[in-house]
Amino acid sequence: MSAADRKPLSKVLQYEAPGNPVWKDTPIPEPDAHQVLVKVLGVTTCPHWDIHIMDGVQMLAGMPLEYPYPPGQPGHEAMGEVVEAGSDVADLAPGMRVAAWQDQGQHRAGCYGRYAVLDAANVLAVPPRLGPDQVAPLELAMCVQVSFDRLLQLDAVAGRRFAVSGLGPAGLVAVQMARAYGAREVVGFDLLPARRELAAGLGADEVAMPDPAAYAASRSSDESFDAALDCTGLKQSIEFLMARTRSAVSIFGVLRETVDFGPQNWGGDFALLGYGRHNRSAAERALELVLSGTLDLSALVTHRLPLTHYREGVELLRSHEAIKVCFDPWG
DSSP states (O other): OOGGGSOOEEEEEEEEETTEEEEEEEEOOOOOTTEEEEEEEEEEOOHHHHHHHHHTOOSSTTOOOOSSOOTTTTOOEEEEEEEEEOTTOOSOOTTOEEEEOSOOOTTSOOSSBSEEEEEGGGEEEOOTTOOHHHHTTHHHHHHHHHHHHHHHHTTOSTTSEEEEEOOSHHHHHHHHHHHHTTOSEEEEEOSOHHHHHHHHHTTOSEEEOOOTTTSOOOSSSTTSEEEEEESSOOHHHHHHHHTTEEEEEEEOSOOOSOOOOOHHHHSTTOEEEOOOOOOHHHHHHHHHHHHHTSOOGGGGEEEEEEGGGHHHHHHHHHTTSOSEEEEETTO
16 A cells, blocks of 8 residues: 555544453544534543443443444544535534534444544534533533423423432533523532532532432422422432422433332322433524533533543543543543
8 A cells, every 4th residue: 555545543542342442543534525524622521421331331221232332432522623524514614613512323433532523413613712621511411401491391490499310410511501591499419519519509509418308208398399300310319309399300311210100290280201302402502501601511520631541531430539521632
C-alpha cells in the first residue's frame, strides 16, 4: 500500500471484552453525505451505561450484548468541532461547535475517541463560549426534558410541590428544570449526603433521605407532592413517591422491576407515567435553558480526566465519588 492510500490514524476506546477497554489506533472516519465528522473536545459519562458495559451486563434488559463492543461506545454525550460536513449537510460547516443531542444507537461507533462521525440531524450547533462541561451532557438534558414535557402537558409543574427521587445526573437536571418551569417547591430525595447537598445548591428547597417514617404516606395532606419524577427506576423509590403524590409520578430511571399500582393509586385523577420519545424539540428547549443560565450542566461534572484514564473514571462512578466524569480525548 502506498503512502497516499494509507488513511491517517486517530485514537478510539473500544471494549474488547468485559472489563477490558482498550485505547487503540483507528483510521479517522469519513462522513457520508448526511453526516459530519466531529473532532471530539469532550465527552461525559453516562454512569449506569459505562458501569454495565464494563461489567458485561446489558444496560437495557433483554437486548443482546456482544464483545468486542462497537468502537467508541458507550460514549454518546459529546461536544466538539465540525471538521468536515457531508455534501447534503446545509446548516453545519467546518469550524462550528456542536453537541450531540441523541445517542445514535449501540450498533454504531460512539464518541469515546478523538473523532466521531455523527448524523447531522443528531447534533445541535452551540456557541463557541460553551465548553465540554457546559454542554456535552446535552443528550441527558434532552432525555429529562422529554419527561418534563409530559408533566407540563398535565399542568403538574408550575406552582406545584414537586419531588425528585434520585439525585444523580438526571435528578440534578430535574431539580433545575422543575425550578425553571415554575415549581412552587422542589424536594429532592437521595441516600447520599453529598448529592443532597449539591441538589440544594442547584435549587432544591428541601433535600432528605427517602424515609417513610419522616414522610408519612398520604396523597391528600399538606406534605403531599403534587407531582414527582423518579430518576432511579427502582420499585421501592417509585412506590414511595406514588404513596405521597396526588397528581402524577413520572418514571425516568430505567425500569427493571414490576411496580405495584393498586386501588390506593386508582382514584383521584392520579397518573403513573412511563417514558416518552427522544426528539429534537426537547433537545432545543434543554439547550435554551443552558443558554439562559437556568440549567447548569457543568454542575454534574465532578471529575475531569484524559480519556486514556477511562477505567479510573468508571471506578469513580462505581464508588459514587463522581457524578459525571468529563473525558478529554486529547489529554
